[in-house]
Amino acid sequence: MRLPSFFANKSKKTQEQESNYLTLTLTPDEILAAIWAFNEEQLEVIGFDKRAFTSIDSLVHQAAVTIDKAASLAQSDVSKVTFGLSHYWLENGELTKEISKILKTLSGDLELEAQAYISLASAINHLLKVEQSVTPHAVLVGKFEDFCEVHLIEGNKVVDTKIAKMKVNVEKVVVLINQLAKEDRDLPSRIILYGNSQVLVKELTHDTLKDLFMHEPKIDILQDSDLAKAVAYAQAQDLVGHDLMSATLPTAKTEVGKTNEFGFVEGEDILLTKDERPVEVEETAPHEEGEKKQLPIEKGHPLEKEEYAVELEGEFSRGGKSAKEDFIEVASTVGWLPKVFGIFKNRPSGKWLAIILGGLIAFILIASFVIGQFLTTADIIIKVQSKNLENDFKTQVVTGSADSPQLTGEEITSQASGTQKAVATGNKKIGQNAKGEVTIFNITSTPKAFSKGAVIITNSGLKFTLDEEVEATSASKPGQPSTIKASVTASEVGPQYNLDLGQQLSFAQFDEYSYWAQNDAPFSGGAEKEVTVVSKDDLDRLSKSLKDTLTEKAKSQLKEKVSGKKINDDAIVIKVLKSEFDKKVDEEASLVNLSMEVEASAIVYNEADLKENIAGSIKDEVPGDSESRAQDIEIIDLSAIRNKDSLLLSGKFRAKLVPKFNIEELKAKIAGKSEKAARSIIKERNEVADVEFKFTPNLLLTSSIPQDISKIKFEIEAI
16 A cells, blocks of 8 residues: 655545545456546546466565555545455355455555455446346356356346366366256356456357357456456445446446346454354445444345355454554554554644654664564575585485485385287188098008008198008009008198099108009098187287386376385386286187286385485595585486395485584674674675575664574575
8 A cells, every 4th residue: 555645635635535445356366456436326446456466475565566556546545445356265155264364464464444345256247237237147257377267147146156276278167157057047148258268268169158058158258447346336336225327447348248236244244154144234324324234134045145245344444453463563564654644634733743753763763773683583695605526426225224324215016907908910720621532552562551640742732641540461463552441631721622533642751653542532621711810929019018008007106105205217116916818829809808917116215315315425525614415415317226125326416515604603793783794794704605684574774683693594505
């Protein structure tokens, strides 16, 4: 907030403060400030600004800057505020204790009197009614960086709300909108976007929404200034007791219509829970106070949470600070200055003004000195020139207890299981072997026995085997061979072995001029076909593929178990616990399935312990006026070899050696000294490059080091 000026027209500002009002609208990542006033039956925004904030810590500062800018545009200061809150700040439409505390701190630090809060959905509902003078029926979509809220408004109230606390894309927004639809409810053909909606409005096309709406919906955008105006309309309606005429901001482009019934519930403490709030509350007319009103709202009614703003009283009405404020907190901020400046409202004489100003300056100087000497904590950062030491290291990480120079580690395991199918690619011929009968001829003068399985071959190379052992007698006369019948079977399947009669065959192991055979009838029965079977390569490829998949899964689960510890990928051991195929090699099949389970194990350790270990191992290499610290060690290269119960680490490190300081002696030297004198004492060491001082609380009018050495802290930073 801007501090009041001594030279401004105070009577004019008093009149302006009585007729000007402030709204603060909080989205998940922005704060919007609007200062407005009544212009007959219209609302006129006379100052508007917005700022982004990144954390709760920056919220108060950004709010102060935003309000100051809006007040500068309006040429007016205000002290009463109404909050407009995204559902990011609410839980089931209610303030939590944590958010209540944040609003309390915000109001207190900015010296604001918090009056009421309202959800953005309810405020937009009211704005739509004022803008188009019809009962609103629309879907509201508020998209922000890490949050999205979707509301359905109909019948002058917010009837349903869905939220997502994450980054959302257009598909997720469509899912949230779809959750609003019920069997007895049709979604209105109107969507109103606010927040970070530039990308979303391009992606919400007819194709993405065609399954949700009976008709293609109209899509409008609410600018940030419209959100602030919506909250202002809600605040104005409470003050005058009825809806105002439509008004627009000069800088805001509004593309929306429709609105909602609105009212304020007064007399409720924002710090009370929903079940603790009383039904009877107090409502204040525009220029009359103290009038009581019983609002016809039952406990649990939707309007209690959505359609009515809840008034904030108690500690909020006085800026959120209790009567027992801590002296240091008050004295170390400028929050008390506006109270002191209230003295000047009655225009004292120049003499008294000079006396008061002199006393005020003296008080500030004395208070700053006392706080700086006895209550302030000094954090001193000494930036020193360091010397680099590079070397190799080797150490062992063992599970359980370990003695120096070993590190203590922990073995962790993770299992992953799954199944996978593959297409069989092997080929195999199957069928029947041809059979027949041959006459064996023996032209020699001695008998000849032919064993079972003896091979006879046709002139074209087709092979047959004897089904039984046979013996051919010797030739009865020279030139007249003996004969004997024998059954034969083709050595392979196929129709080519179905021989015609009269084919001559010879024995593979004997002289064809001494012994031969001939079929007196055709051979038959030979047939074949080619089928797909499982090959060994199929099994090998499937096993490797599934093992790789389960290995990555087990490693990922393993890393999720590691909290703040180091794990080396190349030292993770993978063990296959189970591997079962449902088909064998050469088995006819089109698909083969594998079920497998693997286990990943690793020994993990704390990287800070490794650096401590290295720092301790090089003490003998460090000069006496320097020291090696774990925080100044950088691991340049690292490799790990896993043994059964240990992990061997080796690599290269770079250590920054910093000068040693006698901290207690240095504290005694600089205690009570000015910042300049303390810097000179510390920089007596040649290695000191710079010195930074951080005081808590940070006082502008003193920079003395505390007398109490326990409130002096040093941090040595190597550069």
